[in-house]
Amino acid sequence: DERNTGGMSRGVRPMIAGGTRSSPFFEDQFSFRTSTARRTPYQRIVVNPSSWFHLIHSLVLMAVLLVDLTLMPYIIAWDVELVGALYILSWMVPAFWTCDICINFITGIYRGGELVMDLGVIRRGYLRTWFVPDAAVLFCDLMGVALAHIPGDDAAGSQALDMLRFGKFARLFRIMGLVRMLRVARVLEEMVDRFTEGHLLAMKMVHLVLGILWVNHLLACLWYGVGKMGPADTGARWLDTMVFSAGGTIAAHGDMSAFYQYSTAFHWASAQISLGNIDIIPVNSIERWVWIVSMMCGFLFGSTLISTLSASMMDWQMMQKDTTDRLRRLRRYLRERRVDAHLALAVQKQVEQRLSDRQPLCENDVEALRYLSAPMRSHLRFEIQRPCLAKNPVFRLWASLDIKWMHRTCLR
Numbered sequence: 001d002e003r004n005t006g007g008m009s010r011g012v013r014p015m016i017a018g019g020t021r022s023s024p025f026f027e028d029q030f031s032f033r034t035s036t037a038r039r040t041p042y043q044r045i046v047v048n049p050s051s052w053f054h055l056i057h058s059l060v061l062m063a064v065l066l067v068d069l070t071l072m073p074y075i076i077a078w079d080v081e082l083v084g085a086l087y088i089l090s091w092m093v094p095a096f097w098t099c100d101i102c103i104n105f106i107t108g109i110y111r112g113g114e115l116v117m118d119l120g121v122i123r124r125g126y127l128r129t130w131f132v133p134d135a136a137v138l139f140c141d142l143m144g145v146a147l148a149h150i151p152g153d154d155a156a157g158s159q160a161l162d163m164l165r166f167g168k169f170a171r172l173f174r175i176m177g178l179v180r181m182l183r184v185a186r187v188l189e190e191m192v193d194r195f196t197e198g199h200l201l202a203m204k205m206v207h208l209v210l211g212i213l214w215v216n217h218l219l220a221c222l223w224y225g226v227g228k229m230g231p232a233d234t235g236a237r238w239l240d241t242m243v244f245s246a247g248g249t250i251a252a253h254g255d256m257s258a259f260y261q262y263s264t265a266f267h268w269a270s271a272q273i274s275l276g277n278i279d280i281i282p283v284n285s286i287e288r289w290v291w292i293v294s295m296m297c298g299f300l301f302g303s304t305l306i307s308t309l310s311a312s313m314m315d316w317q318m319m320q321k322d323t324t325d326r327l328r329r330l331r332r333y334l335r336e337r338r339v340d341a342h343l344a345l346a347v348q349k350q351v352e353q354r355l356s357d358r359q360p361l362c363e364n365d366v367e368a369l370r371y372l373s374a375p376m377r378s379h380l381r382f383e384i385q386r387p388c389l390a391k392n393p394v395f396r397l398w399a400s401l402d403i404k405w406m407h408r409t410c411l412r
Helices: 002-017 024-029 052-078 085-104 119-128 131-147 154-180 182-194 197-229 258-274 285-336 341-356 367-371 374-389 393-401 403-411
Strands: 109-111 114-116 242-244 250-252
Touching (some): 052 085, 052 258, 085 131, 109 119, 119 131, 197 258, 285 341, 374 393, 374 403
16 A cells, blocks of 8 residues: 555655765664663763773873872972962862762773663762772862961961871872773774884883883982981981082082982982992981882882883884795895896885785684674674665665664674
């Protein structure tokens, strides 16, 4: 009956007549979200951990975390007053961590390899894991900044200063947040897949150098803080030792400028990492124990650094070995056949260019895909083949009628 089928035909014709153009309806049908339950208005605010918003937020969070962990040791050791830019930064950091806590309450999580976008499950998971450490350190941040501007008499000011220093020390627990940055490392690893092995090796070496400088900075602040605020059973500290200045005058390390003190402490930290010599010696028990522990850590850190660099160089050489052998055999072949030098050079350049191009991987080349469940594999194949299926009006119609059937068809 034309009257009964007319409505359906009028609804089907626009989808078929669309040709290769994809309509919003088609995009909704071919998206991954159609296989899940319909999302409520509250579920729409959930942030996908694979989205660009979450990636940018994680990168900004990493930058703020590194700045916080770099400035706080210096502020604690040298007892720097929070004025000017440091005052503004001291309020911006707690504000950012407050926003981060709010975002974590609406960010999807992975459980058993499956993405969970339910707000109730997300809230309970965050409350059981990272909420208490994040809230405790945020409280110390706010208390430390607030106590820095409390007026009062000397006793109250001393008590407030002690609480402020405790708040600053508590901010060092932010280093636990570096574990959470592993998710950013995984995303960055996917982003740098477009680079060659040589570029990746150079980036890894730059990261190692920056890591060494950051560890030296922490040790330098620790050594100065021990020399300034640590207990001295002998009545002396390394800051009381003398140093020769210009003109032959003698002055203590504690009387020199802050830049010279930091440079000396950084030199001491570098000597502990590289097991080198320095003219500074400990003069009390606490300084000697700090020296011993730092030397042991420096030995482990230095050996780990050398092994990491050696392993990276060996991996790069092994990856380049096959290409080097092929080019060596090509040059030998051209030389034995007495090929013209200009033509031989052109052949070598073209072969080098072709070998440097990355060939696309097939599904059989990725062994990790065998561990996927059948539903997840069907979703993956459907997403990969979606651009081709979108060009066929028949597949577009079938996808609008039965999306699960399309998933099973792609799996076959």
